[in-house]
Every structure is written in C-alpha cells, then in structure tokens.
Amino acid sequence: MSKKVMVNPRNAYGEALIELGKKHNNLVVLDADLSKSTKTIMFAKKYPERFFEMGIAEANMITTAAGLASCGKLPFVSTFAVFATGRVYDQIRMDIAYSNANVKIFATHGGISVGKDGVSHQMIEDIALMRVLPNMTVIAPSDAIQTGKIVHLMAENHGPMYARVGRADAPLIYEKKDVEEIEIGKGMIVEDGQDISFISCGTMVEPALEAKKTLAKQGINARVIDMHTIKPIDEDLILRCAKETNAIITAEEHSIIGGLGASVAEIIAEKNLSTKFLRMGIRDTFCESGAPCDLLEKYKLNENHMVKNAKNILKN
Amino acid sequence: MTGYEAKDITKLNLIAVRIRKHIIEMLYKAKSGHPGGSLSAVDALVALYFVKMKLNPKKPNDPNRDRFILSKGHAAPALYAVLAERGYFPVDELKKLRMIDCMLQGHPVCTYIPGVEASTGSLGHGLSFANGVALAGKLDKKNYNVYAMLGDGETGEGQVWEAAAVAAHYKLDNLTAMIDRNFLQIDGNTEDVLKLESVKDRWSSFGWNTIEIDGHDIEKIIDALNEAKAHERQPTMIILNTTKGKGVSFMENNVDFHGVPPNEIERNIAIEELTHAEKRLEALL
Numbered sequence: 396m397s398k399k400v401m402v403n404p405r406n407a408y409g410e411a412l413i414e415l416g417k418k419h420n421n422l423v424v425l426d427a428d429l430s431k432s433t434k435t436i437m438f439a440k441k442y443p444e445r446f447f448e449m450g451i452a453e454a455n456m457i458t459t460a461a462g463l464a465s466c467g468k469l470p471f472v473s474t475f476a477v478f479a480t481g482r483v484y485d486q487i488r489m490d491i492a493y494s495n496a497n498v499k500i501f502a503t504h505g506g507i508s509v510g511k512d513g514v515s516h517q518m519i520e521d522i523a524l525m526r527v528l529p530n531m532t533v534i535a536p537s538d539a540i541q542t543g544k545i546v547h548l549m550a551e552n553h554g555p556m557y558a559r560v561g562r563a564d565a566p567l568i569y570e571k572k573d574v575e576e577i578e579i580g581k582g583m584i585v586e587d588g589q590d591i592s593f594i595s596c597g598t599m600v601e602p603a604l605e606a607k608k609t610l611a612k613q614g615i616n617a618r619v620i621d622m623h624t625i626k627p628i629d630e631d632l633i634l635r636c637a638k639e640t641n642a643i644i645t646a647e648e649h650s651i652i653g654g655l656g657a658s659v660a661e662i663i664a665e666k667n668l669s670t671k672f673l674r675m676g677i678r679d680t681f682c683e684s685g686a687p688c689d690l691l692e693k694y695k696l697n698e699n700h701m702v703k704n705a706k707n708i709l710k711n
Numbered sequence: 712m713t714g715y716e717a718k719d720i721t722k723l724n725l726i727a728v729r730i731r732k733h734i735i736e737m738l739y740k741a742k743s744g745h746p747g748g749s750l751s752a753v754d755a756l757v758a759l760y761f762v763k764m765k766l767n768p769k770k771p772n773d774p775n776r777d778r779f780i781l782s783k784g785h786a787a788p789a790l791y792a793v794l795a796e797r798g799y800f801p802v803d804e805l806k807k808l809r810m811i812d813c814m815l816q817g818h819p820v821c822t823y824i825p826g827v828e829a830s831t832g833s834l835g836h837g838l839s840f841a842n843g844v845a846l847a848g849k850l851d852k853k854n855y856n857v858y859a860m861l862g863d864g865e866t867g868e869g870q871v872w873e874a875a876a877v878a879a880h881y882k883l884d885n886l887t888a889m890i891d892r893n894f895l896q897i898d899g900n901t902e903d904v905l906k907l908e909s910v911k912d913r914w915s916s917f918g919w920n921t922i923e924i925d926g927h928d929i930e931k932i933i934d935a936l937n938e939a940k941a942h943e944r945q946p947t948m949i950i951l952n953t954t955k956g957k958g959v960s961f962m963e964n965n966v967d968f969h970g971v972p973p974n975e976i977e978r979n980i981a982i983e984e985l986t987h988a989e990k991r992l993e994a995l996l
Contacts, residue, residue, distance in 0.1 A: 423850070444850065445850070447846060447881075449877060450873075450876070450877070450880075452873035452876065452877065454835075454839070454869070454870040454873055455839040455842065455870055455873035455874045455877055456839075457839075458836045458839030458840050458842075458843065458870070458874075459839050459840070459842045459843040459846065459874075459877065460843060461829070461840055461843060462829070462839065462840040462841060462842060462843020462844045462845075462846070462847070463843040463844075463846060463847050464843070465821070465828060465829070465840070465843070465844060465847075466774070466843070466844055466847035466848070466851070467774065467847075468843075468847050468850075470843075485833050485836075486836060486839075486870070488833075489830055489831070489832070489833050489836060490829070490830065490836055490839075490840060493820070493822075493830050494820075494821050494822060494829070494830045495822050
C-alpha cells in the first residue's frame with residue numbers, strides 16, 4: 396500500500412491567501428490572535444499593510460470586516476471554528492448575512508479531531524449555525540488541494556461565505572487537475588459505485604474512500620461523494636444517489652443535527668425519495684479530550700464504522 | 712467659533728424641529744417605534760448631515776463620501792427623516808415606516824435604504840463597523856471621515872469596548888463617535904440599570920480624545936465635530952448631553968416613551984408644541 400501524502404489544509408489556506416493577495420489588491424485579512432494557527436500569518440508577512448490583527452475580540456473583528464467590505468474590500472476573517480461562529484453569531488447574522496456583505500469567514504479547527512483541547516475547542520455545531528442564515532454559503536473542503544481551490548472560489552464569488560477545515564494534517568485526495576473545474580454548490584463524485592453512496596464532507600471524505608476499498612473486497616461497490624458545499628446543497632446529486640444506489644450514508648465531523656446529514660435528509664423527505672438512509676456524525680452529545688483517532692473511534696466516525704454501517708444498512 | 716451666523720444656526724434649529732415633527736408623525740402612523748431616543752439624537756444628526764458631512768444624496772455610494780453609522784438603530788426614524796429631508800429618498804416614504812412591502816424597516820438596513828451605511832438594531836455593533844470603514848479609509852489613503860452614534864445604555868455591550876480598544880490601537884483619527892447621553896434606558900436611569908459614569912473617563916482611559924457638550928446646541932456640536940476632525944492620532948468620542956424625548960414636553964425625560972408611539976391625543980399635543988417652536992424660529996429669520 397502506498398504511503399499517503401499528508402498536507403495540512405490550513406497551509407493551503409495560507410498559500411492561497413498569498414496568491415490571491417497578489418491578484419486582488421482589495422483583499423484584506425483579519426485574525427484574532429490565532430494567525431500562527433490559522434496560517435493567516437503567511438499573508439501577514441507578505442502583505443503586512445493589508446493584515447489586521449484584531450486581538451482576542453472576535454465580535455468586533457466580524458463587524459469590522461463588514462465595515463471593510465462596505466468600502467469595497469474583500470475581507471477574509473479567520474479564527475477557530477468555535478470562535479468564528481457561535482461566539483459571534485449575532486455579528487454574522489446582522490452585519491454579514493442580513494447585510495449581504497462580501498465577507499469570507501475561513502475557520503480552522505472544526506470538528507472533534509481538534510483532539511486534546513476538548514469541548515471548548517471542538518466545534519460540532521458551526522455548519523448548522525451558518526446554514527440557517529439566509530444569504531450564507533457553507534463549505535467544508537476535504538483536502539489541501541481542494542481547500543486551495545475553494546479559497547480562490549470564495550474570493551471570486553460575491554457574498555457571505557463560511558468555510559471550515561480541521562486542525563490536523565490530512566491525506567491528499569486530489570491532484571490539481573481534479574479540482575480545476577469544481578464549483579461552489581456542486582458535489583463531486585470522487586469514486587463511482589452502484590450499491591451505496593457515501594455523501595461526506597471535510598475530513599470524512601478520505602475515510603469514505605478507505606471504506607470503499609474494504610467494502611470492494613466484500614463485493615460491495617460504494618460511491619463516494621465529496622459534498623464540499625453544504626449550502627447551497629447539490630440537490631441533483633442527492634437525487635441521483637437515491638435513484639442509482641440502494642442506500643445513502645452521510646458522514647461529517649459535526650452534529651447530526653443541522654449539518655450535511657440533515658441537509659441531505661431534508662431533500663430526501665421533501666422529494667419523497669425512497670432510499671435507505673443513515674447520518675454519521677456526533678449524535679447530539681458533547682465529546683471530550685483525547686487523541687483524535689481515539690475520539691473518532693469512540694464517537695464512531697472512521698472508516699471501520701463506515702464499513703460496518705454500510706453492511707448493516709444494505710442487509711436490513 | 713463655527714463661523715456661522717446666528718441666522719444659520721436658526722435655520723439648522725428649524726430643520727431640527729421639522730425632523731422632530733416627522734418623527735412624531737411617522738411613529739403615530741406606524742403605531743410603533745422609539746420616540747425618546749429618536750428625538751434626543753436629532754440635533755447631532757442635523758449638524759452632521761446639513762453641515763459637516765461630505766455627501767451627495769444623488770450618489771449615496773460615492774467612495775469618497777463621509778459615512779455615518781447609527782449604532783443605536785432604534786433611532787431609525789430620526790435617521791430616515793434626516794435622509795429624506797436631505798434628498799436621499801422622497802419625504803413621502805416616511806409615512807410608510809414599518810409597513811409591509813415598504814422600504815423603511817423598523818431598524819436600519821443597508822442593502823436597500825439609500826444612505827444607510829450599516830444594518831443596525833442589535834446594539835453594540837456600530838462602532839466596530841465604523842472601525843472597518845475607518846481602516847479602509849486609512850488603507851486607501853482617502854480623506855473621508857467616519858461618524859458613529861451610540862446610545863448611552865448601548866455601551867453596556869461588551870463589543871463596544873472591543874471596538875473602543877481597536878480604534879485607539881489603530882489610531883483611527885478619521886473616526887468620530889458620539890454618545891447620546893440621555894441617561895435613560897428601558898429599565899430606567901442608566902446609573903441604576905448598569906452604572907456608566909464616568910463616561911468621559913472610560914473613553915479617555917481607552918485612549919480616546921473626549922469632548923463633552925450640550926447635545927442640543929447645534930453650534931457647539933459643529934465646534935466639537937471640527938475639533939474632532941482636527942485631532943490627530945486618536946479617535947474622538949463626543950459625549951452629547953441630551954434629553955430623551957427632546958422637544959415634546961411630556962416625552963422629555965420620560966422613559967415610558969422609549970419604545971411607545973404617541974396616541975392620537977399625544978400626537979396632536981406634540982405637533983402643536985413643535986409647530987409653535989417652528990413658528991418661533993421662523994420669526995427669527
């Protein structure tokens with residue numbers, strides 16, 4: 396088995412900001428004392444005059460970004476997912492979403508694989524919180540290559556957007572050419588199959604690909620969808636999965652309430668699609684400190700649980 | 712000081728009275744809204760929009776315009792009346808405040824009301840927004856000024872103090888904020904609800920240039936705005952000592968009119984009082 400190439404999506408964000416900073420001289424970046432972790436420090440070093448350190452004062456940071464956007468600036472705002480959403484919800488609601496401000500919130504440290512810092516730093520509600528806001532686009536890129544492309548798309552498309560990546564290094568899934576054509580709001584069929592569809596986002600796409608390999612050995616042919624955009628959700632692709640495969644399993648490093656799984660469930664219900672269906676995610680509980688792999692095992696969010704769930708759902 | 716003659720100031724006072732009449736009529740028709748804090752904010756708005764601010768109502772998005780952000784969004788009727796009188800939209804729109812399918816929302820929205828810079832109404836945001844506008848102005852080396860008005864009770868919001876720190880840190884001398892210091896908030900006197908004094912010392916200690924004046928003396932407001940503009944390397948906070956409900960006898964210092972519109976009798980008395988004041992000013996011209 397070939398060794399996986401691990402690259403941190405956060406670095407891809409930092410690199411993309413530098414490229415975009417050259418291309419768009421109205422691009423500005425704001426951070427709240429976490430630039431070393433979010434990697435906005437890369438932009439800060441290259442374009443110090445367009446980087447605004449806002450200190451540990453996230454509410455002000457979000458609204459300030461909206462003020463900058465009102466003057467034609469293209470602000471990217473970064474901090475950990477927990478502080479980029481829940482802590483500043485009213486600011487995002489009024490000043491970015493309602494005001495339809497061209498502000499891009501790029502959050503890192505989403506999900507439970509943040510690990511040992513525990514619940515205060517493990518954000519499993521952000522996608523739900525952002526998805527419910529009118530005007531807001533919500534994205535969870537899966538690997539570093541896709542992250543780079545998504546950051547470019549965020550800069551090039553007008554309107555409020557939220558994206559989140561995890562903390563950890565992530566195995567590369569794509570080559571550059573694989574993501575050249577991607578669009579916000581259109582999911583990707585990473586691997587095709589006819590028996591079952593895994594619809595995943597973010598850190599859960601790669602385990603789905605691993606699960607596919609294991610299932611193939613047992614005669615089950617799984618389709619793997621990278622649903623990087625949770626809102627607007629790719630309805631057509633969900634319809635196709637329901638029609639062309641026997642079951643759908645969604646997987647996300649997020650609560651099963653309000654996120655990707657809920658989005659897919661809403662489409663299935665409203666379109667009267669008859670398919671077997673299971674949401675994998677955090678089942679309405681706070682998690683705890685621990686090594687990322689231990690957490691993902693305990694909260695049943697890895698390839699082994701995907702294999703088990705796929706076999707069960709197809710059997711029943 | 713302002714270089715303004717008494718006659719000019721009288722004209723501005725006359726505009727202020729007319730704005731107050733609009734406010735009463737708007738709230739009476741809407742059957743909801745906030746008279747007290749709208750009436751207390753009027754004179755500073757007149758000084759800004761009719762004297763100090765560089766603006767063009769025909770080009771509300773001119774990148775070089777001065778900006779005003781009404782952080783105390785519930786004073787929207789005052790802002791709307793000023794914008795209408797200044798020519799941003801027809802005065803007729805004022806009659807449709809808070810009505811379905813109409814432009815003028817209960818609280819300001821920037822996406823479709825000409826002249827409104829920020830969507831406010833949830834307290835504590837406006838100064839942060841002004842920071843963003845001021846930072847953009849510095850970055851682009853533009854010489855526009857940014858103004859913001861906060862309620863005194865509003866400064867209970869933590870975000871205000873985040874913004875205060877950031878504005879001082881970045882030496883935003885293109886930013887002038889004002890506090891409508893009328894001493895009343897919904898639950899009573901500000902000093903009983905959540906003590907604010909010394910307001911001046913608070914802002915000074917955050918690194919702001921502070922000026923305290925009578926918030927209903929338009930000449931003094933213009934002087935203070937000039938002083939603020941000339942001040943370098945610090946943002947300025949002008950504390951406007953005001954009277955909630957200013958201009959209508961039974962609304963003055965009466966917290967019951969924070970968020971309750973006048974009924975028909977109250978509307979009639981208020982309009983009579985304001986018309987009387989209007990005639991008195993007209994006679995001076």
